Amino acid sequence: MSEQANPYAAFDHHAPNHRKNAEALWAELRALPALAHSERHGGFYVVTRHSDLRAAAAQHAIYSSAFGVALPSEDRTPHIPEEVDPPLQREYRKILDPFLARGVVDQFEPIVARHALALLDSFADEREVDFVARFSRPFPVLASIESFGFPPGDGEQLLGLVTGLIANRGNEAGKRASQDLTAYILNLLAAKAARPDADIVTAIAQGSVAGRALTQAEQVSMTRLLLFGGFTTVDLALSCAAYLFAKQPALLRRLHEAPDLMATAVEEIVRIASPATYLARTVTCPAQLGGAALQQGDRILLCFAAANRDPEMFEHPLDVQLDRNPNPHVAFGFGTHRCVGSMFAKLEMRVALAELARRYERFELVDEDTLAWGQGETQGFAQLPLKLHPRRTATR
Numbered sequence: 001m002s003e004q005a006n007p008y009a010a011f012d013h014h015a016p017n018h019r020k021n022a023e024a025l026w027a028e029l030r031a032l033p034a035l036a037h038s039e040r041h042g043g044f045y046v047v048t049r050h051s052d053l054r055a056a057a058a059q060h061a062i063y064s065s066a067f068g069v070a071l072p073s074e075d076r077t078p079h080i081p082e083e084v085d086p087p088l089q090r091e092y093r094k095i096l097d098p099f100l101a102r103g104v105v106d107q108f109e110p111i112v113a114r115h116a117l118a119l120l121d122s123f124a125d126e127r128e129v130d131f132v133a134r135f136s137r138p139f140p141v142l143a144s145i146e147s148f149g150f151p152p153g154d155g156e157q158l159l160g161l162v163t164g165l166i167a168n169r170g171n172e173a174g175k176r177a178s179q180d181l182t183a184y185i186l187n188l189l190a191a192k193a194a195r196p197d198a199d200i201v202t203a204i205a206q207g208s209v210a211g212r213a214l215t216q217a218e219q220v221s222m223t224r225l226l227l228f229g230g231f232t233t234v235d236l237a238l239s240c241a242a243y244l245f246a247k248q249p250a251l252l253r254r255l256h257e258a259p260d261l262m263a264t265a266v267e268e269i270v271r272i273a274s275p276a277t278y279l280a281r282t283v284t285c286p287a288q289l290g291g292a293a294l295q296q297g298d299r300i301l302l303c304f305a306a307a308n309r310d311p312e313m314f315e316h317p318l319d320v321q322l323d324r325n326p327n328p329h330v331a332f333g334f335g336t337h338r339c340v341g342s343m344f345a346k347l348e349m350r351v352a353l354a355e356l357a358r359r360y361e362r363f364e365l366v367d368e369d370t371l372a373w374g375q376g377e378t379q380g381f382a383q384l385p386l387k388l389h390p391r392r393t394a395t396r
């Protein structure tokens with residue numbers, strides 16, 4: 001179809017500031033009788049309705065993750081378990097799940113809280129900060145590595161590697177940071193194999209699937225995804241929370257008045273933020289989805305953020321309702337690949353947001369016009385300069 005006949009031929013989630021203007025586009029795509037098709041990146045269909053996204057994510061045999069979930073495909077080894085289909089994917093999950101299950105993650109709360117407090121203390125006397133650089137980016141890195149069994153003293157080194165890697169994706173500096181991170185992980189896995197601890201990195205170092213030990217490449221991939229799965233996503237969810245608090249001061253006031261709303265508030269912020277905004281699947285056999293006839297080899301792009309705003313599923317979907325319940329959002333995915341770290345992510349957010357609410361009366365955007373939403377698979381703010389207005393008496 002020509003670009004003229006197909007108004008969505010140029011749809012590109014990698015276009016600069018795509019997300020800034022996406023609400024109207026997502027509404028339009030959800031209302032179409034059949035999935036929109038883009039001609040970009042080799043061609044793909046865009047899945048925006050909640051029901052279609054759930055159907056695709058649930059049928060992993062038809063909509064495979066094994067050809068990569070990035071679109072366009074990236075030249076790299078597969079991310080494990082995200083880019084593996086069942087039954088093998090479920091075996092990898094058996095290694096990770098016991099450490100990250102509901103209730104189990106509560107053991108990490110003292111570590112998570114210590115890092116949140118230390119970072120917030122570091123700018124307690126400042127009235128203007130880049131919230132991303134000073135809090136939302138370093139916090140999940142420092143909180144998760146100590147929780148997962150990395151030496152806590154390596155926090156700054158890992159933060160540097162990860163920040164360098166994210167900032168330099170695709171160039172030489174990024175490649176070097178990636179190699180350094182792999183070398184670091186290999187050393188750590190060897191140390192854990194020699195001196196096992198009761199932690200998740202040891203479980204990976206000693207792990208097995210399908211009756212054989214994990215290869216070194218599998219161990220590295222799992223360890224890397226464990227880190228990267230939770231760094232950018234939690235960063236973007238927290239910076240989105242701070243942005244929403246600045247734009248709608250009543251939200252933070254609500255948390256001051258009713259701190260027990262924190263659990264539903266976290267779900268609602270993750271729904272609106274949908275930091276894992278777009279992920280792809282590859283069609284393995286002829287199939288019907290959302291009014292489109294798909295062929296083997298077609299690629300589909302799941303838009304979690306659009307599904308999370310589907311008026312068929314959410315009343316007043318663009319309103320941020322901190323007490324929204326039920327909240328059947330798909331921000332953590334759906335089906336077999338549903339996020340293994342969701343309980344840990346929610347713990348981090350609960351702790352961070354409670355402490356922010358305890359300390360601050362309100363936030364103010366320094367300059368909304370200069371704020372840029374990221375593009376690609378994970379979308380949110382790379383910077384968020386904020387004016388901070390502390391509470392006169394921070395409560396406990």
Ligand code: HEM
Nearest residue numbers: 081082229230233234237276331332333337339340341345
């Ligand atoms: C707000 C924070 C987070 C969001 C929004 C998020 C979102 C997601 C989504 C949408 C998926 C499904 C991917 C797919 O269907 O292809 C996923 C999977 C995954 N997430 Fe998260 N995530 C978050 C935090 C974390 C954390 C903290 C960790 C690590 C502890 C983590 C590790 C993973 C891993 C390893 C997978 C792959 C699971 C599998 O394929 O079986 N995530 N996440």
